[in-house]
Amino acid sequence: MSSSPSARLNLHRSHAAQIRRARLEQLRQQQGGSSSGGGGASADDNAQQQRDREAELRQTLLAQILTPEAAERLGRIKLVKESRATGVENRLIALARAGQLQDKVSEDRLKQLLGAVAEHEEKEQRVTVARRKGWDDDDFDDLLDET
Numbered sequence: 001m002s003s004s005p006s007a008r009l010n011l012h013r014s015h016a017a018q019i020r021r022a023r024l025e026q027l028r029q030q031q032g033g034s035s036s037g038g039g040g041a042s043a044d045d046n047a048q049q050q051r052d053r054e055a056e057l058r059q060t061l062l063a064q065i066l067t068p069e070a071a072e073r074l075g076r077i078k079l080v081k082e083s084r085a086t087g088v089e090n091r092l093i094a095l096a097r098a099g100q101l102q103d104k105v106s107e108d109r110l111k112q113l114l115g116a117v118a119e120h121e122e123k124e125q126r127v128t129v130a131r132r133k134g135w136d137d138d139d140f141d142d143l144l145d146e147t
Contacts, residue, residue: 027049027053030045030049031046031049058089058093061093061096062074062089062092062093064096064104065092065093065096065101065104065105066092066104066105066110067104067105067106067107069106069107070104070105070106070107070109070110073107073110073111074088074089074110077114084114084117084118084121087117087120087121088110088113088114088117091113091116091117092105092113
């Protein structure tokens with residue numbers, strides 16, 4: 001009764017495909033039902049569903065791109081500094097879509113990308129102070145002496 005690993009993998013894949021089809025059908029029914037209903041709320045629902053689909057697609061892409069260790073590290077970073085994690089995710093997805101990733105991204109490669117994003121953010125966070133000209137403490141003293 002022991003099945004081969006490939007048979008179990010095929011069973012898992014077919015089960016995942018069934019779940020995806022059922023979820024897609026559920027989303028289609030929700031869209032069909034809400035479009036006949038209440039006006040403004042359906043637009044909000046559609047926008048939320050679109051954001052959910054994009055987030056799900058993003059997570060699927062990242063799961064394909066990252067090793068489990070790298071995904072875990074990125075998840076911890078997201079808890080602490082969401083903007084930095086989002087920047088790294090965007091960069092990873094862009095690299096993958098451009099075909100520049102041959103293998104899954106390891107934890108060490110992720111550290112390198114994090115360093116590059118950190119350097120980029122530091123360059124953007126420069127603060128310049130512009131001082132006003134024409135008024136200083138000496139001018140105030142001169143004003144008081146004249147009276």
